[in-house]
Every structure is written in C-alpha cells, then in structure tokens.
Amino acid sequence: MSQDDRAINPELERFYAKRMNAKTSEVKASHVAFISHPDVVARLIEQAAGAAAKSAAPSRRRTSVSVISSSPIRDCFRRLEPPLSCS
Secondary structure (H helix, E strand, C coil): CECCCCCCCHHHHHHHHHHCCCCCCCECCCCCHHHHCHHHHHHHHHHHHHHHHHHCCCCCCCCCCCCCCCCHHHHHHHCCCCCCCCC
C-alpha cells in the first residue's frame, strides 16, 4: 500500500486488507508506487508469486519462481520512462 496515496485513502485500503485477511506491505509513496519505487514493487510481486507457487498443489505446480536481481518484472518497471513525480 502507498502510505501517501491521495487517490485511495490508505486507512480504507488497510480496512479492506484486514477484512480479507490479506498480507500487506507499505511503501512511503503516492498512488503510483510502481513508478516511484519499481524495485520495491517488483520484489513484492516476485515474493507473492513465489509464495503462491509454494502453496499450490504439487500436481498444479508448473514452474518455480526465484527472486533474482534481474527479472522480467524488474526489467519492465525499469523501462518505464520518463520517471514521473506524483507528489
């Protein structure tokens, strides 16, 4: 969740997350954290994908996910140009 989000109230996001028993992570950013903090967002996506792969039934598990310094997700976020400021 973005702590400085002005589009969606962070307290409302916390309420929804708690109601659905979601695991959350917060970053000091505005609404578009994927622009201002691409490495943080990419790492979170990779961790979530890894956790989902581990919890999948063995018969449904097709690939493993590893967190590495260069990944398609990170590379995609790094290619977003120009960097935008949403303060």
